[in-house]
Amino acid sequence: MEIRAISWEQTLPLRQSVLWPNKPSEFCHVEGDSGAMHFGAFTNDQLVCVASVYLDANKARLRKFATHTEYQGQGIGSKMLTYILHSLKDTDAKVFWCDARESALGFYQRFGMRQCGERFYKADITYFKMEVSL
Numbered sequence: 001m002e003i004r005a006i007s008w009e010q011t012l013p014l015r016q017s018v019l020w021p022n023k024p025s026e027f028c029h030v031e032g033d034s035g036a037m038h039f040g041a042f043t044n045d046q047l048v049c050v051a052s053v054y055l056d057a058n059k060a061r062l063r064k065f066a067t068h069t070e071y072q073g074q075g076i077g078s079k080m081l082t083y084i085l086h087s088l089k090d091t092d093a094k095v096f097w098c099d100a101r102e103s104a105l106g107f108y109q110r111f112g113m114r115q116c117g118e119r120f121y122k123a124d125i126t127y128f129k130m131e132v133s134l
Contacts, residue, residue: 001048001076003083006040008033011050011064018066020123030054030063037087041067041080049076053084060088060134062098081111088134097131105130 008029015028030036032054041049049067053060062084067077088096100108102119105128113130120127 001041001043001079003039003041003080006038006047006050008036008038008052010040010047011038011052014047014050014066014068015064018069019064028064036063039080039084039087041076043071043076049080051080051084053088055091055093058092058094060091060093060096062096065098077107078110085111085134093134095131096134097129099127100130102126102128 011033012025012028016023016025020027030052033052035054037053037055039051039053040047047068048071051065052063054063055061062081065077065080067080085096096113097116098108098113099120099122100113105115108130111132113132116129116131118128120129
């Protein structure tokens with residue numbers, strides 16, 4: 001597996017198929033995509049995991065983190081998050097945060113992230129804000 005920088009356009013098909021399969025691909029385009037950092041994990045030249053990081057002052061926000069369903073549970077997401085956290089050491093970011101689906105809280109907690117605030121919903125899916133100091 002190889003993780004490398006990719007364009008935001010490359011993230012869209014996987015974002016859509018994993019995160020919002022019943023929505024059009026435009027739904028997965030995020031304001032700020034053009035200025036964000038985008039990462040892709042490749043297995044046998046196939047893009048199997050994507051993640052995007054948006055820097056704002058001293059905060060880095062993870063958004064649209066998705067692993068192809070056939071590759072979930074194999075540690076690819078963990079390797080991606082480790083790679084991203086390491087990459088952020090070269091930035092001014094002091095805090096890394098995301099809106100995590102409730103079903104993924106345990107995953108983020110393994111990286112030292114903690115819940116901040118109350119449960120909230122996006123399109124009937126439960127989320128919590130999570131963060132960790134860098």
